Amino acid sequence: MSELIKKVTQLLNDKTVDVFIGYGKGSADRIRAIFVRSAEQTEKLVLNSACTQNLAGYILKQEVKHLGKIGVLANVAALRSMLQLASEFQVKDGEVLALFANPDGTLTEFIDFHSIEVFLTTTDTGITSDEQERIAQLEALTVSERWNFWNKEFEKCIKCYACRAACPMCYCHRCTTDVNQPQWIPVASHERGNLDYHLMRAMHLAGRCVNCGECASACPMDIPLNLLTYQLISPIKTGFGATAGMKADAVYALSTYKPDDKENFII
Ligand code: SF4
Ligand code: SF4
Numbered sequence: 001m002s003e004l005i006k007k008v009t010q011l012l013n014d015k016t017v018d019v020f021i022g023y024g025k026g027s028a029d030r031i032r033a034i035f036v037r038s039a040e041q042t043e044k045l046v047l048n049s050a051c052t053q054n055l056a057g058y059i060l061k062q063e064v065k066h067l068g069k070i071g072v073l074a075n076v077a078a079l080r081s082m083l084q085l086a087s088e089f090q091v092k093d094g095e096v097l098a099l100f101a102n103p104d105g106t107l108t109e110f111i112d113f114h115s116i117e118v119f120l121t122t123t124d125t126g127i128t129s130d131e132q133e134r135i136a137q138l139e140a141l142t143v144s145e146r147w148n149f150w151n152k153e154f155e156k157c158i159k160c161y162a163c164r165a166a167c168p169m170c171y172c173h174r175c176t177t178d179v180n181q182p183q184w185i186p187v188a189s190h191e192r193g194n195l196d197y198h199l200m201r202a203m204h205l206a207g208r209c210v211n212c213g214e215c216a217s218a219c220p221m222d223i224p225l226n227l228l229t230y231q232l233i234s235p236i237k238t239g240f241g242a243t244a245g246m247k248a249d250a251v252y253a254l255s256t257y258k259p260d261d262k263e264n265f266i267i
Contacts, residue, residue: 003105003106003107004022004045004047004073004099004101004107005042005043005045007099007107007109008020008022008036008042008045008071008099009039009042011071011097012036012037012038012039012042013039016069016071016097017068017069017070017071017097018037018067018068018069018070019035019036019037019064019067019068019069019070019071020035020036020037020042020070020071020072020073021033021034021035021036021055021058021059021064021070021071021072021073022034022036022045022046022047022055022072022073023045023046023047023051023053023055023073024044024045024046025044025046031046031048031050031051031053032053033053033055033058035058035064035067037067045073047073047101051073052075053214053217054075054077054078054081054168054210054212054213054214055072055073055074055075055078056072056074056077056078056079056081056082056085056168057081057165057166057167057168057214058072059072059082059085059091059096059168060085060090060091060168060171069095069096069097070095070096070097071096071097071098071099072096072097072098072099073098073099073100073101074098074099074100074110075100075101076120076123076124076125077210077211077212077213077214078098078168078212079098079100079110079116079119079120079245080120080125080210080212080244080245080246081168081169081210081212081245082096082098082113082116082245083113083116083117083120083245083246083247083248083250084168084169084208084210084244084245084250085168085169085171086113086248086249087247087248087249087250087251087252088208088252090171093112093113093248094111094112097109097110097111098110098116100119113248114248116248117246117247117248120245120246125211125243125245125246126211127211127230127233131211131213131226131227131230134224134227135227135230135231138227138231139231150198150228151191151195153223153224154191154194154195154198154223155191155194156221156222156223157189157194157197157198157221157223158189158220158221159187159188159189159193159194159197160220161177162218162219162220163201163215163216163218163219163223163225164177164201164215165218166214166215166217166218167205167214167215168210168212168214169205169208169209169210170201170204170205176200177197177200184196184200185197185200198225198228201225202228202229202232205229205232206229206232206236206253206254207232207236207240207242207244207252207253207254208244208252209226209229209230209232209233209244210244210245211226211229211230211233213226215229236253236254239253239261239262239264240253240254240261
């Protein structure tokens with residue numbers, strides 16, 4: 001922890017970064033993201049086992065971007081988010097500095113995408129065994145049982161869009177859900193509009209989701225949204241050989257095609 005404070009103090013003092021996104025104490029016992037802009041504020045940084053949020057979700061927010069050069073305390077999901085955002089031309093090489101906290105208390109500093117790519121090849125980037133089990137249970141259902149499961153989950157959705165705000169890959173300035181001429185997705189929370197929103201969202205995240213789980217963590221209705229996009233990871237890898245967030249110059253699987261792409265998903 002003191003190493004983190006020392007490092008961030010140095011980065012701010014020598015103007016390597018203008019703002020550092022890290023974890024701090026929130027209300028009650030919660031941990032929240034904080035935006036440190038001076039050496040005096042570094043004392044507010046917290047680093048413990050509750051610090052799991054993918055902070056890369058903030059690096060494209062206009063309120064943060066206008067503060068200047070960004071540094072971020074990045075976990076594996078955040079490093080993958082940075083590479084995925086780079087592959088979508090949202091972040092340039094060298095634009096964001098990332099610090100990774102190693103289990104032994106040391107820090108690894110990443111100043112370019114190549115070093116993140118190399119690091120990720122030796123790191124576990126998969127989903128947890130718990131999540132694997134839940135996906136296996138869903139895949140064991142018949143198509144109509146699975147349809148019913150998701151419809152029941154989506155019925156709970158109150159359209160607060162916290163899932164969208166928390167997702168590092170939901171960065172469109174104007175989301176389809178906000179367009180009202182024509183109104184593609186009904187604003188009110190009801191059966192049909194909820195289904196429209198979640199199907200649209202899942203397809204937009206297909207092959208781009210870095211399995212950080214932030215969408216599900218942010219949901220006040222406990223909808224396990226992350227399982228929907230996690231289920232698409234394997235078909236995208238098998239069908240297109242692509243895994244999100246592993247290379248800065250990767251081509252997004254669903255935005256391109258090759259003449260020999262498999263077509264077995266077309267019924
Ligand atoms: S869809 Fe959910 S799990 Fe995937 S990147 Fe977005 S927030 Fe993370
Ligand atoms: S966070 Fe949950 S309740 Fe809010 S829009 Fe997303 S799924 Fe619906």
